[in-house]
Amino acid sequence: MTDTNSAPTETDYSATLFLPQTEFPMRAGLPKREPDWLARWEEMDIYAMQREQARDRPKFTLHDGPPYANGNIHIGHALNKTVKDLVSRSMQMMGYNSAYVPGWDCHGLPIEWKIEEQYRAKGRDKNEVPVNEFRQECRTFATKWVDVQREEFKRLGVLGDWENPYLTMSFDAEATIANELMKVATSGQLYRGSKPVMWSVVERTALAEAEIEYADYQSDTIWVKFPVSELDTSQIANAHSSKFARSKPLQVDSGIERDTAKTEELESYLSALGSAVLVIWTTTPWTIPANRAISFSSKIAYGLYEIIEATNDFGPQPGEKLIFADKLVDECAAKAKVQFKRLFDVSAHDFGSLTLNHPLRGLAGGYDFDVPLLDGEHVTDDAGTGFVHTAPGHGLDDFGIWMDSARLLGERGIDTKIPYVVDDAGFYTSDAPGLEGARVIDDSGKTGDANQRVIAALIERNALFTRGRVKHSYPHSWRSKKPVIFRNTPQWFVYMDRDIAGKAGDTLRSRALNAIDATRFVPGAGQNRLRAMIADRPDWVLSRQRAWGVPISVFVKKHSNEILVDEVVNHRIVDAFAAEGADAWFADGAKERFLKDRHNPDDYDMVRDILDVWFDSGSTHAFVLENRQKWPDLKWPASLYLEGSDQHRGWFHSSLLEGCATRGRAPYDAVLTHGFTMDGNGKKMSKSLGNTVAPQDIIKQYGADILRLWVASTDYWEDQRLGKEAIQTTVDNYRKLRNTLRWLLGNIAHYDPADAVDFADMPELERLMLHRLAQLDVQVRQAYNDFDYKKIVSLISNFMNIELSAFYFDIRKDALYCDPISSTRRRAGLTVLNHLFDCLTAWLAPILVFTMEEVWLERHPGKDSSVHLRLFPDVPKTWLNPDLAAKWAKIRTVRRVVTGALEIERREKRIGSSLEAAPKVYVADPDLLAAIDGHDFADIAITSAIEIIAGQGPENAFRLDDIAEVAVVPAMAPGTRCARSWKVLPEVGSDPDYPDVTPRDAQALRERAAAGL
Structure with missing residues (x-):
């Protein structure tokens, strides 16, 4: 190669170039600058401007699921609110009136618990404080955190009606919640019943499934012997007539043919059965005093066994006869250190003819009732003994089979009353004779002495087969983090399966299932998950034994338990709550105030329980979406509910049931769920592990736009990871986008709309870029409609980094900087840059809310100017040209080989830049050759000259493995x-x-x- 000649004298022509001109800084400085944009938007009242601008557009209503107002926001809040903002902003820019009203859940245990913690720290007793004084402290506490969280959410760049949010503790909300409850009561769906519910001894209240989390817990585990007390020998003998008979009679007695040997075998079987014990296994020894039955399965094979050897310190001894599921007997024998001999098959049908004694029979003169055996579908032989200890007051399966069998049991003279063995503080009651005062769980959530008291009593009565310890997943309160128990208590429920208004088949369950089928779920798996929960759930328990919340505002007729249904009384309650809040229910003289002139207050009890907060949040659609006076831009039903996937059992669930109970359908058309944020290693974030990532820290160091870009980039439908690597990747991507936008701004400064070039007059390269914009317009809009923000970030990032910075901008720099003012190529390039600016700033505005505002105002300054008052541009479909795109894909294939060859020349320092080269390009593929024909390929390859030659090229030419039909021989440019x-x-x-x-x-x-x- 020859050296490149230089001009004899060189003048500095840099001032004559159309170089980029912009004050847009390369360094973003987001942590310092973002608050200025927030202040600007607040001064503009941009949310009100959007509402005015969009008032005649179709409404898109994302209804905000309320967070609890009880602490600073965490990364889960940041993810949730950012995704909501992406939805709301993008729908606004796609032509909807997309109002967003934020809200807070202000009632219930999370807040009440905080006040109680303060009381305990000061040695105060909550029960000695007037209830409305305590409620006011809860209200004050919630108000404080609403204000704190509001500022933290605004700092994320979330746009909404922050000055007029909804609060479940506002008087109008409390009035509406009470009214919704009374609608349910009036329709006959509300009832007071008694069944096991999850109960927190620590918090002294019933809990909903949504308030439960599971954690490892080590339990005492025991195998308990239930002796057979009675058996119906004639019924068993008749059932076994074929088994104990022969075809040829050996003896005739009273006209009955018998086989003496078989008769002896039957008698031996009956004798052994009558002296046998059934063995159950349980991980809750404290529930033994509440046992009222044993459940078995007719699908399991059982056997009667005799102990022939025992090496244990206590428990079963040789000669004892016990009944087990055959599949589990060896495991049970090993546990008790005994050896068995199998005596007989035991037909499951025989269990219906047996009655058992309670293993604590005689303790303090109690437990003298019979224990029946019940055939249950829930019994398996996967673990245990094949028999299930059934305490109907302490388990849903136990309660269900007990109630299903109640009529039959009553006919057998068995007392079917469910005992209240454990009180609200976890102590045994008088329904546990000889064990009163023992405690299951104490106030700190630690295991009490009830288990050991029960085990000792069983050992004393030779009723313990063996014992052990087991670590297993056990329900805990997600607030106190302490274990809970199932406990039978009087509670208020909503029927799931009773016909509503006497219409056959019109039940809350059927309504909810139909509503699920009519709802769009994103991702789709959420539909099956929620459907399974509704299909299997028991009646909805509404009551809580707490103080801070909306009361179950009904009156009950004494002695009959009949709920008062009186519209006049209901209106009085609603009016009082609207004026004074729900405190009116707890004020002195409230009963007389509401019932006066209508009913005798002495005839009615006033319910003092409060509503589960899930009913509060499930009712938000009623006092937010239907409140046209307060929020005229909203609609019912909501277009979308959006929360974490745990809300299939929480807010989505309760809103569905409340809407179906009062309006016959769900209060939403679509449900969108996101996963949870893990640390960089995929572990759950925990303060104790020290692996939490606070959104406040990210914002302080990098800015909210970085956090927003991370949210938009991640697969938020699933659990995501957030650590240093994820943040740095996001920062790098942001810098590339910002630099591209900066270059775009700098060059577009030279654009004059009067010099714009019509599409038809543009060079092919410009028409190719507009084709790509038209393609992206369809793809971006569809992705926003699909709530698929990671796809949007990927589409736009790849376009800006690969197709613009590394291709189009790279090629057109020369024309934009150097071409004459009159150049069509340069003016077309500037026209395309203008279109790029309009589209990219709009498409990215819902994601990078601060940066796009900064970019937009660089070109469109003004007091009322904002990128967030724009719609997505209307991109002409006429720009689409697939044939042109296919042709340029071939051109770029050839260009890629040239670029690869020149990169080696630069690396080997044979050239300084590609403009020093004039390579020879051999093209053997006729299609590729035809594609580049007629183009200034030197301009496309960014070389000073180029020679295109048809053919394979020399053997030592540069080639790429995947493009064998193109070869390049580098050469220096002459001149x-x-x-x-x-x-x-x-x-x-x-x-x-x-x-x-x-x-x-x-x-x-x-x-x-x-x-x-």
């Missing part, structure tokens, strides 16, 4: 380097007025001079 454009061409110096530049650059200089530039 002199232009002092203005740096192209190396022979014609440099051919213009006598400008001897050191190309003719193109000379023309550009003349036009600038003529224009006075």
Whole structure:
């Protein structure tokens, strides 16, 4: 290769170039600058401007699921609110009136618990404080955290009606919640019943499934012997007549044919059965005093066994006869250190003819009732003994089979009353004779002495087969983090399966299942998850034994338990709550106030329980979406509910049931769920592990736009990871996007709308870019409609980094900087840059809310100017040209080989830049050759010259493995380097007025001079 010649004298022409001009900084400085944008938007009242601008558009209503107002926001809050903001902003820019009203859940245990903690720290007793004084402290506490969280959410860039949010503790909300409850009561769906519910001894209240989390817990585990007390021998004998008979009679007695040997075998079986014990296994020894039955399965094979050897310190001894599921007997024998001999098969049908004694029979004169055996579908032989200890007051399966069998049991003279063995503080009651005062769980959540008291009593009565310890997953309160128990208590429920208003088949369950089928779920798996929960759930328990919340505002007729249904009384309650809040229910004289002139207050009890907070939040649609006076831009039902996937059993669930109970359908058209944020290693974030990532820290160091970009980039439908690597990747991506936008701003500064070039007059490369914009417009809009923000970030990032920065901008720099003012190529390029600016700033505005505002105002300053008052641009479909795109895909294939060859030349320092090269390009593929024909391929390859040759090229030419039909032989460009454009061409110096530049650059200089530039 020869050296490149230089011009004899060089002038500095940099001032004559159309170089980028912008004050847009390369360094974002987001942590310092973002608060300025927030202040600007607040001064503009941009949310009100959006509402006015969109008042005649169709409504899109994302209804905010309320967070608890009881602490600073965490990364889960940040993810949730950012995704909601992405939805709301994008729908606004796609032509909807997308109002967003934030809300807070202000009632219930999370807040009440905080006040109680403060009381305990001061040695105060909550029960000694007037209830409305305590409620006011809860209200004050919630108000404080609403204000704190509001500012933290606003700092994320979330746009909404922050000055007019909804609060479940506002008087109008409390009035509506009470009214919704009374609608349920009036329709006959509310009842007071008694069944096991999850109960927190620590918090002294019933808990809903949504308030439960599971954690490892080590339990005492025991195998308990239930002796057979009675058996119906004739019924068993008849059932076994075929088994104990022969075809040929050996003896005739009273007209009955018998086989003496078989008769003896039957008698031996009955004798052994009558002296046997059934063994159960349980991980809750404290529930043994509440046992009222044993459940078995007719699908399991059982056997009667005799102990022939025992090596244990206590428990079963040789000669004892016990019944087990055959599949589990060896495991049970090993546990008790005994050896068995199998005596008989035991038919499960025989269990219906047996009655058992309670293992604590005689303790303090109690437990003298019979224990029946019940056939239960829930019994398996996967673990245990094949028999299930059934305490109907302490388990849903136990309660269900007990109630299903109640009629039959009553006919057998068995007392079917469910005992209240454990009180609200976890102590045994008088329904546990001999064990009163023992405690299951104490106030700190630790295991009490009840288990050991029960085990000792069983050992004393030779009723313990064996014992052990087991670690297993056990329900805990998600607030106190302490274990809970199932406990039978009087509670208020809503029927799931009773016909509503006497219409056959119109039940709350059927309504809810139909509503689920009519709802769009994103991702789709959420539909099956919620459907399974509704299909299997028991009646909805509404009551809580707490103080801070909306009361179950009904009156009950004494002695009959009949709920008072009186519209006049209901209106009085609603009016009082609207004026004074729910405190009116707890005020002195409230019963007389509401019942006066209508009913005798002495005839009614006033319910003192409060509503589960899930009913509160499930009712938000009623006092937010239907409140046209307060929020005229909202609609019912909501277009979308959006929360974490745990809300299939929480807010989605309770809102569905409340809407179906009062309005016959769900209060939403679609449900969108997100996963949870884990640390960088995929572990759950925990303060104790020290692996939490606080959104406040990210914002302080990098800015909210970085956090927003991370949210939009991640697969938020699933659990996500957030650590240093994820943050740095996001920062790197942001910098690339920002730099591309900065270059775009700098060049578009030279754009004059009067010089715009029509689409038809543009060069192919510009029409290709507009084709890509039209493609992206369809893809971006669809992704926003699909709530698929990671796809949007991927589409736009790849377009900006690969197709713009590394391709189009790279090629067009020369034309944009150096072409004459009159150049169609340059003016077309600027026209395309203008379209790029309009589209990219709009498409990215819902994600990078601060940065896009900064970019937009660089070109469109003004007091009322904002990118967030725009719609997505209407991109003409006529720009779409698949044939052109296919042709340019071939051109880029050839270009990729040239670029690869020149990269080696630069690396080996044989050239400084690609403009020093004039390679020979051999193209053997006719289609590729035809694609590049007629184009200035040197311009496309960013070389000063290029030679295209048909054919395979020499063997030592540069090739890419995947493009064998293109070969490149590098060569130096002949001629002199232009002092203005740096192209190396022979014609440099051919213009006598400008001897050191190309003719193109000379023309550009003349036009600038003529224009006075």
